[in-house]
Amino acid sequence: MKRYGKLGIIAGLAVLSIGIYYIQPIFTGETRPQFSVSAKSGDKTLIEDMTIEGYYYENNLYGIGTEVEIANEATTYYSTQPYLNQLQGSVNGNEKMTQLQKKYRSFMRGKEPQLANYFEDDSILAYADITLDSMSAVTEDSKFLIEVLDKKTNDVISFSVDFPKATDYFSMYIEDVQVANNKLIVVTNGYSINSENGQDEQHLYSIDLPNEKIEKDEKIKMDLVDSKDKEIQYVELLNAGNDIHSSKILVYRVTLDVPQTETEVYDENEIITQPVFGLIGVNIETGEQFLIDVSDKLDNKALGNTILIENSTLYFYKKNDTTLSLYSYSLEQRELLELESVELTKEQLAILKADVILQVKDGIVFFAESSNVTDKAMQIMAIDSNSGELVFEGTIDEKVNQPSKRDELYLSEILFQQ
Structure with a gap:
């Protein structure tokens, strides 16, 4: 009993x-508030197609919350979406995935709902995946699954190829898919069983589409970054995960730790060392890997800030007590340019003192506070990188039936409709 x-x-x-x-x-x-972006000054049309993603905590004590998307006309809470949509990722990711599923219903059936697995241009929609076991681990039988839809003819190429040296890896996942020179480039991140330093490996697998075989396996060369007396802590692919269109050049940021000496560890006045950053560019068409060296004008802190990518241009920023300076780096010309510096008020500079999220659209760089522990509205502003003018200022406002703590909202990303 x-x-x-x-x-x-x-x-x-x-x-x-x-x-x-x-x-x-x-x-x-x-009790969930409705959020909106309100303009204080500048060009209001700049935020018409903007959405902001974040996380709203209904109960900070117990960690109960949901993802949220803030647009001009509405606030969408992730937990109110249909269950199948919740399995697909973020609210914005759902929108693009839903578009693909509606437009290419037959091709999309049964495929992973992660945008990183797809590539799209005017001619084709391509998909790549890796077969794993029930524990999401690589096995000796793991394969690349490839499907390519010809948009004009609706013909589909479908095949699989053995995963190279599968027994050398414990785990592997796809970070991006690109197409160049009639080859599908599958960008992966995985943990090697034989790794001496315990770090993940980043690879580019070039799959020849006509011949349905892997033509080349290129490992990202971490030795391009000066790692003497340092340890690689983290490697991050900076190209946008919500964009499934062509990126001619991929950019990796390498975070390195400077090991503390025994004296520093045990000294009462312990020295806290800051990580060091390096950037590596990879040309998708040629396979060339190169160091992105901007050390003559940008310090290490600027490299650690959010770095934006639009087309083949990187955008950096750094600030001092009164100004904000923007920089652009052409990935094709490999040239860094210092753009106009912007004189900001104390209130505007205060936005940059806290954690911020950034985005760039048509050379306009947007800055927004990512969280706020006071009752003040979150601030957002935009600067034209070409003229150095402050072209928009606004706030992220809330409307709620019952009082709520503003520190329950955390913003993660600014996006624009494609």
């Missing part, structure tokens, strides 16, 4: 948990 009693308790808890999951929106829907 004890056994059945325990089963009854477990069943009751399961029902209660499911009930809370579905009933919770009934109680929280009215």
Whole structure:
């Protein structure tokens, strides 16, 4: 009887948990605020196609919350989306994925709903995946699954190729898919069993589409970055994960730790060392890898800030007590240019003192506070990188039926409709 009693308790808890999951929106829907971006000055049209993604905590103490998307006309909470959409990732990612699924229903059937697995241009829609076991690990039978849709003829090329040296890797995932010179370039990040330093490896697999075979496997050359007396901590692909269109040049940021000496570790006045950053560019068409050297004008802190990519241009920023300076780096010409510096007020500079999120569109760089622990509205501003003019200032406002703490909202990304 004890056994059945325990089963009854477990069943009751399961029902209660499911009930809370579905009933919770009934109680929280009215208390969730509606957010909007309001213009204070400047060109209001700059925010017409803008959406801002973030996370809203309904209960900070218990970590209960949901992803949120803020647009001009509406606030969308992730937990209110259909269950299948919730499996696909962020709100914005859902929109692009939903477009693909509606337009190419047959081709998209049964495929992973992650934008990183896709490439699209005017002619084709391509998809790549890696077969893994039930624990999401690489096995000796792992393969690349490739499908390419010809948009004009609706013909589909579908094939698989063995994953090279599969037994050398424990895990692997796809970060990006590109197409160049009739080859599908699958960009991966994975953990090698034979790794001496415990770091992930980044590879570019060139798959010849006509011959349906892997033509080249190129590993990103970490030795391009000066790592003497340093340890690689993290490698990040900076190209936008929500963009499935062509990127001629990929950019990796390498974060290196400077090991502390024994004296520093045990000294009462411990020295906290800052990480060092390096940038590596990879030309998709030629396979060339090169160091992006901007050290003559930008310090290490600027490299650690958010770096924006638009077309084949990188955007950097750095600030001092009164001004904000913008820089652009042409990935094709490999040249760094210092753009106009902007004189800012104390209130405007205060935005940059806290954590910020950034985005660039048509050379306009947007800055927004990512969180706020006070009752003041979050600030957002935009600067024209060509003229150095402050072209927009605004706030992220909230409207709620009941009082809520502003520090429950955390912003992660500014996006524009494609």
